[in-house]
Amino acid sequence: MATENPVEILQEEATCPVCLDYFREPVTLECGHNFCRACISHSWEGSDTDVSCPQCREIMQQRHLRPNRQLANMVERAKRLSFQAASGEKMCVEHQEALKLFCEEDQSPICVVCDRSRAHRTHTVVPIQEAAQEYKDKIQAHLKTLRKEREKLLGFRVTGEKKSQECLKWTETKRQKIMSEFQQLQQFLQERERLLLAQLEKLDKEILKIRNDNVTKLSEEISRVNKLISELEGKCQKPASEFLQDVRSTLSRCEKGKLQQPVAISPELEKGLRDFSQKTVGLMETVRKFKDTLLSALDTKRGEYLASFTQANVTLDPGTAHPQLVLSADGKSVSWADTWQDLPNNPERFDTAYCVLGCEGFTSGRHCWEVEVGDGLYWAVGVARESVRRKGWISHYPEEGIWAVLRWWGQFQALTSPLTPLPWSQVPSRIRVCLDCDRGQVTFFDAGDQALIFTFPPGSVPGERIRPWLWVWGSLLRLCP
Numbered sequence: 195m196a197t198e199n200p201v202e203i204l205q206e207e208a209t210c211p212v213c214l215d216y217f218r219e220p221v222t223l224e225c226g227h228n229f230c231r232a233c234i235s236h237s238w239e240g241s242d243t244d245v246s247c248p249q250c251r252e253i254m255q256q257r258h259l260r261p262n263r264q265l266a267n268m269v270e271r272a273k274r275l276s277f278q279a280a281s282g283e284k285m286c287v288e289h290q291e292a293l294k295l296f297c298e299e300d301q302s303p304i305c306v307v308c309d310r311s312r313a314h315r316t317h318t319v320v321p322i323q324e325a326a327q328e329y330k331d332k333i334q335a336h337l338k339t340l341r342k343e344r345e346k347l348l349g350f351r352v353t354g355e356k357k358s359q360e361c362l363k364w365t366e367t368k369r370q371k372i373m374s375e376f377q378q379l380q381q382f383l384q385e386r387e388r389l390l391l392a393q394l395e396k397l398d399k400e401i402l403k404i405r406n407d408n409v410t411k412l413s414e415e416i417s418r419v420n421k422l423i424s425e426l427e428g429k430c431q432k433p434a435s436e437f438l439q440d441v442r443s444t445l446s447r448c449e450k451g452k453l454q455q456p457v458a459i460s461p462e463l464e465k466g467l468r469d470f471s472q473k474t475v476g477l478m479e480t481v482r483k484f485k486d487t488l489l490s491a492l493d494t495k496r497g498e499y500l501a502s503f504t505q506a507n508v509t510l511d512p513g514t515a516h517p518q519l520v521l522s523a524d525g526k527s528v529s530w531a532d533t534w535q536d537l538p539n540n541p542e543r544f545d546t547a548y549c550v551l552g553c554e555g556f557t558s559g560r561h562c563w564e565v566e567v568g569d570g571l572y573w574a575v576g577v578a579r580e581s582v583r584r585k586g587w588i589s590h591y592p593e594e595g596i597w598a599v600l601r602w603w604g605q606f607q608a609l610t611s612p613l614t615p616l617p618w619s620q621v622p623s624r625i626r627v628c629l630d631c632d633r634g635q636v637t638f639f640d641a642g643d644q645a646l647i648f649t650f651p652p653g654s655v656p657g658e659r660i661r662p663w664l665w666v667w668g669s670l671l672r673l674c675p
Contacts, residue, residue: 208265208272211249212237217269221259225252228262296325422448496644503562503628508552508662508673513542514584515550519666525553527672528664544584552662555580562628563662563673564641567601567621570669574600574609575625577636578663579656596663597636597650599625608638608648616648624674629660641674 210217212233219231227249229237238245244253274290284293284303291305298318309319320328429437429444509525517535521528528550539545565575574590576598583594590596591611598609599616606621608614624641634657637649664671 204268204272205276208269216273217262217265220262220265220269222262222265223247223260224254224258225250228265231259231261234259294322295319296322298325496646500562500626500628500639500644503560503630506554506556506561506563506662508554508563510664510673511542511551511553511661513540514544516544516546516548519548519550521550526675527670528666529670530667542584546585546587547590547665548667549578549663549665551578551582555659555661556629556631557657557659558631560628560630560632562626564624564626565664566624566672566674568623568670568672570666570671571601571603572667573669573671574598574663574665575627575638575671576609576663577627577629577655577660580659580661582663590665592650592654595656597655598663598665599638599648600665608650610650614648618647622647627662629655631655631657631660 208216210220210230210233211227212229215230217228217230220228221231221234222228223234225247227247229248234248237248238257245257246253271290274285285291286293286305286308289305289307291307293303293305295304295306295309296302296319297304297308297314298320300314300317303322304314304319308314426444426448429441510521510528512521512525515521515528515537517537518531518533519528520531520535530548537543544550567573567575576596578597579595582588582596588594588596590598590600590609592609593611596609600607600609600613601621606616606618608616622640622642622645625647626639626641626644628637628639630636630652633652634655635650635652636655638647639645640647
């Protein structure tokens with residue numbers, strides 16, 4: 195059902211049921227109904243007897259008409275409201291007059307009666323249309339400036355997007371080039387590997403053939419010598435007369451049966467072995483040099499990358515610290531205590547997780563800071579978005595707005611979902627956190643030797659205000675200068 199219009203209801207109440215127009219000199223009959231004085235008088239003309247109410251037909255003993263001044267006032271108000279509704283002009287709530295003036299001091303529209311009152315007597319008052327035009331001109335000037343600013347910002351956005359696309363195109367070109375170069379290198383190394391293994395297999399076959407030939411010939415020679423030894427030993431056991439029979443023939447067979455030497459490795463095979471050894475040594479030396487050059491280049495690039503970050507002077511925000519975390523006076527260190535401190539439970543404070551945020555927040559640029567973790571067993575170091583949940587239990591994962599590395603007893607892990615084990619035999623005692631707001635990326639390094647610990651991929655950190663984040667239990671964490 196549609197909502198009734200209050201103005202229409204008031205107009206209906208202010209309308210005479212005879213002429214269907216606003217009451218003019220409204221009067222009230224004994225029955226309580228109201229009419230215009232002229233309308234009821236005209237209705238009763240020519241009747242000398244008792245008269246009746248035109249609305250309810252109740253008989254009136256007397257022609258007593260009582261003026262209804264309250265209804266007359268209401269009619270006037272209804273007329274004004276009707277005019278206001280038709281023209282769209284607002285009326286003064288207190289005086290029911292049109293708001294045709296504007297008070298400069300109170301910054302509000304007033305009527306002519308308000309202008310004469312004590313409240314506005316000493317104020318600067320101007321016609322409302324003049325004031326509206328004056329402020330409209332000021333607003334238009336601001337609109338002009340804001341539109342220009344918007345155009346500049348839109349231009350910056352277009353330029354930035356174009357620059358980002360160019361950078362992304364450049365990185366993609368470099369990526370494809372690197373992949374192509376390494377693919378060619380892999381193909382070259384695989385081909386060299388196949389060639390060298392084939393040469394080795396050929397050498398294996400030649401060496402095995404020589405070995406087998408020698409084994410066969412030596413076996414035959416050993417059998418012949420064994421047979422001759424047995425014959426000679428048996429002859430030596432015989433009497434002299436029998437021993438001397440055919441002794442010259444026996445000696446002749448001993449002298450003729452010279453030992454057959456094993457087949458030696460041919461000079462060509464020895465040369466092949468030497469050549470293969472030289473090729474292998476040369477190739478392995480080339481691979482080692484390439485590996486050393488590549489590692490050196492990576493170290494250089496890592497150094498240049500780290501040098502591009504601005505060292506941030508991070509301090510801890512006591513208003514966010516869990517009540518069981520104790521901060522140093524300079525805000526540079528935090529430790530866990532087994533007692534609950536009496537601190538205000540403000541909306542910014544963590545009330546369940548043993549966390550604390552840095553005072554500083556970053557929305558653009560590259561920033562880094564170092565955290566000394568020592569040999570503590572339970573801690574986490576990283577960043578969190580400004581809107582990270584502070585109350586109740588929270589999970590320390592990117593989905594919750596936290597990007598960090600964690601040590602829990604003997605395990606060193608990246609807080610991904612699921613957790614990513616970090617292959618470190620010895621956990622670093624000092625960690626460098628590198629936040630690249632423009633790329634939406636956070637990376638962790640060993641502050642000692644600049645070795646990479648873990649990196650969250652570009653775009654994983656959202657484009658909002660990011661703050662340093664620490665979690666500690668039973669340990670001490672300190673921000674390095």
